[in-house]
Amino acid sequence: MATGWARDGAVQDQIDATVDDAVRRARAKLASGxxxxxxxxxxxxxxxxxxxxxxxxxxxxxxxxxxxEAEQGRSAYNRRGSKDSQLR
Structure with a gap:
């Protein structure tokens, strides 16, 4: 439920947009041709x-x-923000 100045459904719209962006990024990584x-x-x-x-x-x-595996390692590094925490 949105409060304040946000219209009803604004939070759900943001969630939907985030999911749509993630799907677009994943599809862009797929090989083609x-x-x-x-x-x-x-x-x-x-x-x-x-x-x-x-x-x-x-x-x-x-x-x-x-x-x-290398991609997952880079993702973990980006989430943690520290090279040392990736090694643990």
């Missing part, structure tokens, strides 16, 4: 099943897992 036959990182062949399952795939499973 033709899939690569070889991993962009290590050069290994990307299996046909993976290329068909994930349109626009650029990395083999192992390299994608490493990239995902």
């Amino acid at each position: 033709p899939s690569r036959r070889d991993c962009e990182e290590c050069g290994e062949t990307i299996p046909e099943a993976r290329r068909q399952a994930i349109p626009g795939v650029r990395y083999c499973v192992a390299c994608q897992a490493e990239l995902d």
Whole structure:
């Protein structure tokens, strides 16, 4: 329930906008276009099943897992704001 000068539903509008922005950012990160036959990182062949399952795939499973872990580490660092707290 909004109070003060905010109109009814303003808080829900802010929540909806935040969710919409998060969805847009996630979709922008998705690969698109033709899939690569070889991993962009290590050069290994990307299996046909993976290329068909994930349109626009650029990395083999192992390299994608490493990239995902690195991304999660950067996110944790940004949330905590301290390199030391990331190592604990």
